[in-house]
Amino acid sequence: MLIMASMIVYHLKDIQYKAERAITPFHIFDLDREALAAYREPHTKDHFCLLFVKKGRLNLHVEDRRYTVNAPHICVIFPGQLSSKELLSDDFEGKLILFDEVLFCSDILKNELSIYNYNISVKLNHIELPEAETSEIEMLLEQVEKSYQDLTSIKKEQARFYIKIILLKLVEFVHTKWGNSQLSNENAKIYGKFLELLERHYKTERTVGWYAEKLQLSPKKLNEITRKIAGLTSIETIHARIMNEIKQLLLLSNYSHKEIAFELGFNSPAALNKFVRAKLDETPTNLQQQLAQMYKT
Secondary structure (H helix, E strand, C coil), X not given: CCCCCCCCEECHHHHCCCCCCCCCCEEEEEECCCCCHHHCCCEEECCEEEEEEEECEEEEEECCEEEEEECCCEEEECCCCCEEEECCCCCCEEEEEEECHHHHCHHHHHCCCHHHCXXXXXXXXXXXXXXXXXXXXXXXXXXXXXXHHCCCHHHHHHHHHHHHHHHHHHHHHHHHHCCHHHCCHHHHHHHHHHHHHHHHHCCCCCCHHHHHHHCCCCHHHHHHHHHHHHCCCHHHHHHHHHHHHXXXXXXXXXXXXXXXXXXXXXXXXXHHHHHHHHHHCCCHHXXXXXXXXXXXX
């Protein structure tokens, strides 16, 4: 496995205070322009990040998506997502909660609440809540911080409980907002399983037929489900995952194009070049230049 030497990766254990590392899976702090300085350059994390904008605005860049985030919006960044925070207003104020996989209730989402799980890492990147829901989230955040300031064993569990409530409320809100309540539980489960398979095998398996066989479906049926839920065909979903990884490697690694090609299962640099041209009508070199300019603050 090649090593991506130039990528900025933040680890929760390095951010937490020494006294809290052994007892809590989260960390909380206030944000202003100075506190956000470390997060302005493109980076990834090994943990989740919940950003609540209390005042002012910023431009948030996640993967290839840009958001203008005004108070009182909420953003949840997932582990491994490439992000940067840009163009902060002078009056910017916010709250940041960093937490690990356990607090995100991933097991619950994959099982009991699987209908809510598909595409969740995109849906939660930027959330504009109505006034009533915003007030409710603010009250929960106050309870989290109050418990965090006096972190006994009981208060730690209280804080974790409040964070989970916040996350589940956000998941429910975006699920309803995106109109997915019309989808059947069965289709949602299938799509979720497709994404799980894709995440594990996208470097080696590129055909719809392979995923359909694993899911015991026809390619036509899988395509029907992915198009209905995500607005993309199955092959577009596969290619989008590959392209996302290409962009990350071009921007954040010191890989040569040859190394990127073999890391992602292409049999030659020419095959990588052909793939990027087919999708974006440009070369990997041009794409790399554009990404560097796009993320330049």
